[in-house]
Amino acid sequence: MTRIRRQSQHAPIVAICSIGLRLPQGVRDTNAFWEVLVNGKDLQSHVPESKYNHQGFANTLGKKGAIETQCGYFVNKDLGSLDTSLFSMSQKELERCNPQQRQFLEVVRQALENAGEVNYRGKAVGCYVGTFSEDWLQMAAREQQHAGGYLLTGHGDLMIANRASYEYDLKGPSMVIKTGCSASLVGLHEACRALQNGDCVGAIVGGVNLIMGPTTTAAMTEEGMLSPEGSCKTFDAAADGYGRGEAINAVYIKLLDDAIRDNNPIRAIIRASGTNSDGNSSTLLTPNSAMHEALMRKVYLDAGLDPSKTAFVECHGTGTPTGDPLETNAVGNVFGEHGVYIGSVSENPNTHRP
Template sequence: MTEAAGRAGVTEEQLRAWLVDYLIAQIGCAADQVDADAPLRDLGVGSTDALVLSGELSELLGRPVSAVEFWEYPTIDVLAAGLASGHDASSTPEPAAAASTPSGAATGDGADPIAVIGLGCRLPGDVEGPDRYWDFLSAGGCAIGEVPDDRWPQFVRDAGSAAALATTTRWGAFLRDVAEFDADFFGVSPNEAERMDPQQRLLLEVTEETLAHAGIAPESLRHTRTGVFVGASLSEYGYLVGSELGRVDGWSGTGGALSIIANRVSYHYDLRGPSLTVDTACSSSLVAIHLACRSLRSGESTLAMAGGVNLMLGPAVTRSFDELGGMSPSGRCHSFDAAADGYVRGEGCGVVLLKRLADAERDGDRVLAVVRGSAVNQDGRSNGLMAPNPAAQVAVLRAAYSDAAIPPRDVDYVETHGTGTLLGDPIEARALGTVLGRGRPAADPLLLGAVKSNLGHLEAAAGVAGFIKAVLAVQRGRIPANLGFANPNPHIAFDAQRLAVIAEPTAWPQRPHPRRAGVSGFGFGGTNAHVVIEQAPVPAAATLRDAPRDTSPAVTSLVVTGQSPERVAAWSATLADWLDGGAGAGVPLREIAHALDFHSPRSGRFGVVCARDRAKSDRSHVVL
């Protein structure tokens, strides 16, 4: 590059010609193949090439040029025009395409806040339920490890290659015992259960736990307009079971269909609201939450179950992402760190129970947090099908905060998508800085974190895993650490964009408004989602729904139900552990009895413990 070329004042036409020459000389494009309107990725410019090219352009123009520019301006023509306009990558500008909210994308009045009244999850690291999840996050847990020895051998024997498996990433975040299922509890025959995708089984179990967390007896939902919205993307089990015609039977169709993942829940509980499986890849479960909130706001649903599920039953998808260079060779999601080298796949399931806030307050539900707004959009024709679009990310953020009627600078924390890729994280950070960082004091930056640093990328369940983390953090007033954050990603202007990553567990900042957080999810096909949540309002009266007012000493009866004496005994043991040393140690017996009587499922067998206090009980444990 000549000294003259490094001087300021390079025109758009000169930039266009320089870029064409660079692609021919450095990337190896033929002159007749360089299409100025084609995405740079289609012309062979990968992430590493983009970093080199950004340095060359910085020298040419005499000012910093970020590699993020190539995703904001994905073709030669628009890149030349954008750079010639004097755009400064460190100033977090507002892309023209995001300057206005798309028509119909937001209500702008924050109407009908949605209450979160129940949480359930099954996640790697032996995480079962929100309390275990919070303990895991608070302790800085990491569930990523090597692929279990017993996970993929059958797939290799039946349809794969041992040699290919040996060169596939060995890292992941896996659940234990995904083959186990209590078919009898859910009224499923053994033959049908064997053909059911484990994602259907897992979702049923976590949904049951979510209803218990909310204190809602399942039978009370029969024939109600309860909607089910579930994110799911892979149907590997259907392929495995159906790969040999001799193994196909009458249950194989419903057992392997993605649509049935949501429908199975509606069928089991006899629900009459909408029931749909949502597939937008990595944003699926967050889009499901968005759709559930819309359904509640419109009155289509009176209660909504929303969430996502993801299992890795074969190595094919991991192998594909390996070939694309997306998998982390170091086996970690280094979100927003200079060590970012790709992501690690994970599996799990999460479900949240949603209700209009006014209805939840009327019914005396425990409100854990409030969804104030949300938005969904698409990248359109970006720099490649799987490449993010910075302008679209800015647009979805603006639409979500318009829908929530909350100034973006009043949000304290964002649970990011944060996959831990060297350029994906800077693109997300830049959009957050543009919308939520603008106008903040330097001493009061927007706080960022990503649960992928703990669990890996749960794909269709990633959004709900981040959503539940954010709800727990908002509720408890503390933000867990973003694991492994040591050296900031050099392609993110943290100070200029008013951003800071949570490197250590941190108390929620004191603000003159309720605690507020955003949750982001981006699908690899370009579907973006963002949800805005807020601290739950203080209830007018801290009383249990329908709770008895009389607190005088009396004999209290704890009734435990089940479908068999063995189930009654197992549930009784779980309850005893919870009473003795768990979260129930300080809960009055009368409140526990009330919850068991009015908010637990009923079965044909039951056991009764009669007691005046925790130390003494009368004749007890009669199983009928």
């Protein structure tokens, strides 16, 4: 067995021990996800009628609130269902609880079980969740018949991390991260720092995005962000925006030394992480290639790794005429001298904000 060594001057290495996931078309484990990737399976489908009546918005093209794309990537699951025997919520609370909260609870359980963790209750385990839109809250605000409690705790996304910490009695840091596309990775960075600083002994890091209404999609259409075909053509000359997709995912992480001691499975390791901002770029939403490059160089320096030894880089891959060239330029400057393969899961099963 290859032993993993680290130098004392670098921060402790973090291990990814498990993954829990809910992806489009019923993909619920890593084996199924791998089959999608290696076989190039397209998980796109038409917008389900349970989401919204697409034709009602397509007929208003050119006007505020219009939606052009008819397709997306949707979790093949009844979002209203939950195994109530596993959780403490009352029936009324469950009825009004954001499906993102409900489904995330199941994914957290999957991640903890796959990591072999059994004595996590009452321990300093953190919970970091990246979120994006708040369709459920917007729908609730328009519901005139709503009465009673659970509006704050059940409808918004601010309670998703706290809900998991409460249900599983996790007593480490618990927070929701909202930084757009980067939310889950920013959450991962914060969780790694908490582990390395001794703020927690393990951490759930996840991302949730369910499309439950038309509001966010209409806003993105108006901003020109979405591909009319609803698909992300990453690194393609025909790139014209990204496609919206659903996903609820989580990983369980802990310090590598602790994972080895506790006989946890080790799926991958994190030697270093980092985050920065583009600052005053050309526009608020335009990536800054120089800042991307600076961050990658800093993280490799912190990890004590030589970029020239890297064989593959997983890119964001926005599928936009602006974003892709800026990102690949930064990757080329850091890794390109010796050649490097690049790829992006954004193209299939597509972009699941966060």
